[in-house]
Amino acid sequence: xxxxxxxxxxxxxxxxxxxxxxxxxxxxxxxxxxxxxxxxxxxxxxxxxxxxxxxxxxxxxxxxxxxxxxxxxxxxxxxxxxxxxxxxxxxxxxxxxxxxxxxxxxxxxxxxxxxxxxxxxxxxxxxxxxxxxxxxxxxxxxxxxxxxxxxxxxxxxxxxxxxxxxxxxxxxxxxxxxxxxxxxxxxxxxxxxxxxxxxxxxxx
Amino acid sequence: xxxxxxxxxxxxxxxxxxxxxxxxxxxxxxxxxxxxxxxxxxxxxxxxxxxxxxxxxxxxxxxxxxxxxxxxxxxxxxxxxxxxxxxxxxxxxxxxxxxxxxxxxxxxxxxxxxxxxxxxxxxxxxxxxxxxxxxxxxxxxxxxxxxxxxxxxxxxxxxxxxxxxxxxxxxxxxxxxxxxxxxxxxxxxxx
Numbered sequence: 001x002x003x004x005x006x007x008x009x010x011x012x013x014x015x016x017x018x019x020x021x022x023x024x025x026x027x028x029x030x031x032x033x034x035x036x037x038x039x040x041x042x043x044x045x046x047x048x049x050x051x052x053x054x055x056x057x058x059x060x061x062x063x064x065x066x067x068x069x070x071x072x073x074x075x076x077x078x079x080x081x082x083x084x085x086x087x088x089x090x091x092x093x094x095x096x097x098x099x100x101x102x103x104x105x106x107x108x109x110x111x112x113x114x115x116x117x118x119x120x121x122x123x124x125x126x127x128x129x130x131x132x133x134x135x136x137x138x139x140x141x142x143x144x145x146x147x148x149x150x151x152x153x154x155x156x157x158x159x160x161x162x163x164x165x166x167x168x169x170x171x172x173x174x175x176x177x178x179x180x181x182x183x184x185x186x187x188x189x190x191x192x193x194x195x196x197x198x199x200x201x202x203x204x
Numbered sequence: 205x206x207x208x209x210x211x212x213x214x215x216x217x218x219x220x221x222x223x224x225x226x227x228x229x230x231x232x233x234x235x236x237x238x239x240x241x242x243x244x245x246x247x248x249x250x251x252x253x254x255x256x257x258x259x260x261x262x263x264x265x266x267x268x269x270x271x272x273x274x275x276x277x278x279x280x281x282x283x284x285x286x287x288x289x290x291x292x293x294x295x296x297x298x299x300x301x302x303x304x305x306x307x308x309x310x311x312x313x314x315x316x317x318x319x320x321x322x323x324x325x326x327x328x329x330x331x332x333x334x335x336x337x338x339x340x341x342x343x344x345x346x347x348x349x350x351x352x353x354x355x356x357x358x359x360x361x362x363x364x365x366x367x368x369x370x371x372x373x374x375x376x377x378x379x380x381x382x383x384x385x386x387x388x389x390x391x392x393x394x395x
Contacts, residue, residue, distance in 0.1 A: 023230065024230075025226075025229040025230060025233070026226050026227055026228070026229050026230070026318050029226040029229065030225065030226040030227075069286075070283070070286065070287075073282055073283070073286060074279060074283065077278050077279040077282050077283075078279060080278055081275060081276070081278050081279060084278070085275065100322055100325055100326065100329070103277075103278045103321075103325055104227075104318045104321060104322060104325075106278055106282050106321065107282070107315075107316050107317070107318040107321050108318075109230050109316055112316065177386075180389060181223060181224050181226065181385045181389070182382040182383075182385040182386040182389065183382075184226065185378045185379070185381040185382035185385060186378070186379065186382045188378050189374075189375045189376070189377075189378030189379045189381075189382065190375070190379075192374055192375040192378065193368075193370050193371045193375035193376075194370075196369075196370035196371075196375065197368075197370035
């Protein structure tokens with residue numbers, strides 16, 4: 001049990017895919033306009049990563065190592081197609097908002113990275129622990145960035161369509177920059193600097 | 205003709221793949237430390253985008269649409285792109301040693317560049333004609349190369365700049381990207 005816990009925790013902090021390794025930046029920056037989108041995207045990535053890594057870990061002994069990358073990509077693409085169709089059918093608003101970033105999960109480097117580095121070499125049980133850690137780390141990073149962008153960019157916060165609160169001054173004059181593309185670069189740059197300043201992450 | 209110019213300018217500058225759509229960020233921050241490799245990566249991306257757009261347009265219009273299996277687009281397109289990248293790599297290795305040495309490792313990295321998959325899916329989504337697809341791929345490729353080369357110049361200067369220790373490297377690069385992205389927003393009213 002202790003081994004599984006270590007794998008899980010390392011994905012959240014020490015090997016956080018977004019802040020520490022700089023992987024999967026595209027969806028993080030693109031959909032981080034509102035917390036709802038962040039949760040939707042995290043859910044999609046979590047499902048694809050979990051399902052494809054379990055399959056990859058399951059068949060790891062039958063896959064010839066020379067053709068493993070194309071095989072992994074086909075498995076991942078299959079689950080991404082399933083996710084896209086499910087979102088389109090049951091969550092059309094979210095599907096519309098996430099747009100082409102749902103199909104683009106295929107080329108998310110976290111997924112192929114975890115498949116190549118962990119799932120293809122380890123049994124199913126520890127793969128599940130590793131995948132949970134990586135996806136929770138990804139979701140935490142994504143939702144943190146969403147939180148700051150929505151808070152400063154719109155001056156208010158809402159969750160699952162329910163309005164939570166409005167800031168006094170910013171509610172009337174929100175800092176639009178945070179919702180626009182530059183805001184994403186600004187927030188992740190400052191968060192990364194903050195983590196390094198506090199000594200959580202290594203400085204260069 | 206007007207239509208084509210609009211598509212080109214829109215893909216290259218107004219909706220720049222990096223600054224407005226946040227695509228291809230992993231290679232963007234990974235390869236933009238020096239101008240030389242940035243130039244090589246930019247050229248390789250333009251090249252792969254062009255052939256990928258042409259190949260996926262043909263497959264989409266002559267195989268997927270007649271058989272009504274467009275839901276297979278993601279699986280087919282990513283396979284086409286990764287095999288095209290491999291074939292291109294082999295072809296360039298055989299024909300031009302200079303070009304291979306210049307592009308070399310970057311070609312292999314392009315499969316995971318989401319900008320390439322994005323362009324092919326975007327073309328299919330918008331029902332572009334063959335010529336329009338090529339122009340849109342050319343525009344995106346040039347937009348990516350433009351952003352990459354610009355950034356590498358800035359980062360070479362940042363190396364010797366005196367900035368706080370915790371901002372060095374990636375954080376300050378993100379802030380620089382923010383400034384560039386802010387500048388490109390000014391073009392938003394053009395189209």
